[in-house]
Amino acid sequence: MAEKELTYADVSAHATKKDLYMVIHDVVYNATPFVDEHPGGEEVLLDVAGQDATEAFEDVGHSDEAREILEGLLVGQLKRSPGDPVPKVQAPNTSSSSSSGDATSFGIGLYAVILIGGAAAYAGYTYLQSQQAKQ
Numbered sequence: 403m404a405e406k407e408l409t410y411a412d413v414s415a416h417a418t419k420k421d422l423y424m425v426i427h428d429v430v431y432n433a434t435p436f437v438d439e440h441p442g443g444e445e446v447l448l449d450v451a452g453q454d455a456t457e458a459f460e461d462v463g464h465s466d467e468a469r470e471i472l473e474g475l476l477v478g479q480l481k482r483s484p485g486d487p488v489p490k491v492q493a494p495n496t497s498s499s500s501s502s503g504d505a506t507s508f509g510i511g512l513y514a515v516i517l518i519g520g521a522a523a524y525a526g527y528t529y530l531q532s533q534q535a536k537q
């Protein structure tokens with residue numbers, strides 16, 4: 403069976419307790435029958451009603467059981483259009499770019515330590531020389 407495709411605008415039209423859709427990892431779920439049963443309460447589901455709930459869902463660290471419940475609530479695939487909000491949870495490869503940034507700033511820090519250390523050593527050396535010249 404071909405999966406239904408919904409746009410972000412379609413999803414945001416279902417944002418009430420009696421009609422509650424949400425997007426998790428680009429898949430659209432109808433959480434309406436689960437609102438009253440959610441162990442985390444209805445409030446948190448209403449907060450993300452009609453929106454991308456990927457970050458909220460993953461932050462909690464939901465169990466496999468929770469993910470099985472999700473499968474039963476599946477509506478279809480999200481069809482992203484330009485300008486749609488992008489979920490904050492990204493593929494792990496984005497962290498590698500930030501770690502390379504850390505490596506660069508570490509390199510600059512090391513360079514500064516060598517420069518300052520060198521300058522201090524030179525100042526000490528010239529000071530000792532001047533002391534010896536006085537004797």
Ligand code: HEM
Binds near residue numbers: 431433459468469
């Ligand atoms: C339709 C989507 C969701 C389903 C099917 C679902 C299902 C569940 C289930 C089965 C649990 C029990 C613990 C577990 O098995 O992990 C749970 C707990 C919880 N959920 Fe969700 N959840 C959904 C969305 C969300 C969202 C969007 C939030 C937003 C923050 C949320 C927040 C929580 C919290 C805070 C708990 C912990 C409750 C506690 O231990 O006292 N859930 N959820």
